[in-house]
Amino acid sequence: MTETPADTTFLVLHGGGGPATVAPIAARFAGLGRVLAPTLPGWNGTPRPERLDSPRALAAHFLDELADAGETGVVVIGNSLGGWIAAEMALADTAGLVRAIVLVDAVGVEVPEHPARDISGLAPQQIAQFSFHDPSKLVVPPPTPESLAIVRGNQAALAAVTGELRDATLNERLGAIAVPALVAWGESDGVVTPDYGRAFAAAIPGARFALIPEAGHLPQLENPAALYAEIDAFLAA
DSSP: OOOOOTTOEEEEEOOTTOGGGGHHHHHHHTTTSEEEOOOOTTGGGOOOOTTOOSHHHHHHHHHHHHHHTTOOSEEEEEETHHHHHHHHHHHHOOSSOEEEEEEESOOBOOOTTSOOOOOTTOOHHHHHHHHOSSGGGOOOOOOOHHHHHHHHHHHHHHHHHHTTTBOTTHHHHGGGOOSOEEEEEETTOSSSOHHHHHHHHHTSTTOEEEEETTOOSOHHHHOHHHHHHHHHHHHHO
């Protein structure tokens, strides 16, 4: 079990699928410290101020939130877009607010040999074919006008904030990250492949790369035990 201090704050950031995709991470680490699991502005019908138009802007927003709350030594765990924001937070943090980052199948870098798959506009069942090791594990309730509106709104927010899911400057900028980083990746991720993940990890000085078996883009939903074991070992070290 991790030796993380009991007063550690964990900031858990979701990706394009919305806050439900990282709820298991938030629940698990709630037993190890204080957990903050915000809904990204623009997701699930929440307002998104125009200034929050990029992962960098969202990173600055969350750093301000942590500073206002008096938080320090925060472990930021981000999945997909949330991982991109976590990396940007580590880069922009000048006040020692971030202690470590955990990037779970993050997006944002440019890897020409292994580009991110464009899943914009796809139905959840179609997305599952690329994002799950076992697509049958995605249980989608019958759509309602309300649920369809949320999905479309989340897709619009993702497009507005990330554009084409990459920032050509990020690869080089990642070299300035000075906090410990774990890059965890589902071995069956078809949205951003493990080779994409290895390139992401290689750009961060001293980053540890961990491949999660029998999992895709959301390992916390398919193989949480393996993911949490990697995070625990990382934090203990």
